[in-house]
Amino acid sequence: MADGQAFQEALFAELSQAQQKGAVPAPALDAYDLVRLRATAQGVPSHVIDQAYLDSRTLLATDAAPVVVPDGLADFLSEVESHPGIRVALVTNAPPVGLDRALELMGLSGRFDLQRTSAGKPRALGRMARGWLEQGRVLSIGDIWRNDLRPVHDVGGDTALIGRPPLGARPTFHAPTLPSLYPDVCQWVANTTSTHSTHM
Structure with missing residues (x-):
């Protein structure tokens, strides 16, 4: 430049x-x-x-690029995982570089039933959600409607948007931060019957 x-x-x-x-x-x-x-x-x-x-x-999760852990995240996941039949997946378009270090720093190592990097969202997420919906309910949580949520919404799943909904978006839940979504997500999980395998 x-x-x-x-x-x-x-x-x-x-x-x-x-x-x-x-x-x-x-x-x-x-x-x-x-x-x-x-x-x-x-x-x-x-x-x-x-x-x-x-x-x-x-540099992710180093002093040069620190990661901020959302308040109460570990306790939130423990609450979610305490319900029978719940499976938690991490699906990201980011490459695996630096991810394990970031998850360890956030206290999330080994907390996911499925971990997919370089996933190819939105298209790949739509395919995954269709398969999960054959087993039970699906809730996708993310901050990008087009990539993280719309593919799930379009196949009949539920969505929780972090941030303001863009024009035309219709998330099931939305809030300015992830911690402010915890009550809605926990209620969604509690309302899910244990007879189905549910993906979040």
């Missing part, structure tokens, strides 16, 4: 504003995507952006 320092300062300011508002500006899907869009607009080649993303993942 002609002036990388100015780009970095402007991007940091935009990310800070997005964090305060609880949403990144459209059409960005999340903070990673906002960085990609802004870099692309500055003429940075896609292969450079892709490599920068992978490099950033090697």
Whole structure:
């Protein structure tokens, strides 16, 4: 870039504003995507952006890129897992790089019945949800409607959106943060009969 320092300062300011508002500006899907869009607009080649993303993942859950653990997350998962028939899956488009370290730091190592990286959402999630729905109810929790929730909604599952619903989105539950979704999710789990295998 002609002036990388100015780009970095402007991007940091935009990310800070997005964090305060609880949403990144459209059409960005999340903070990673906002960085990609802004870099692309500055003429940075896609292969450079892709490599920068992978490099950033090697720093995940280190002092250079700390991970913030949502309040009460471990207790929430313990409550969910105490119900018979509940299976908890982690499905992410992110590569496995840095993920195990982040999960260990968050106290989530070994807490998932299924862990899928580089998943290819949204299409792959829709296929997975259809299979799960043959066994029971499904609830998808995420912060990106298009990738995390709509594929499940479209095949008849329930959804819990972290953040403000985008135009046209119809999540079953939504709240500004993950901890503020805990009561709705726990109630959903409690209302699920133990005679079905339920995926969350």
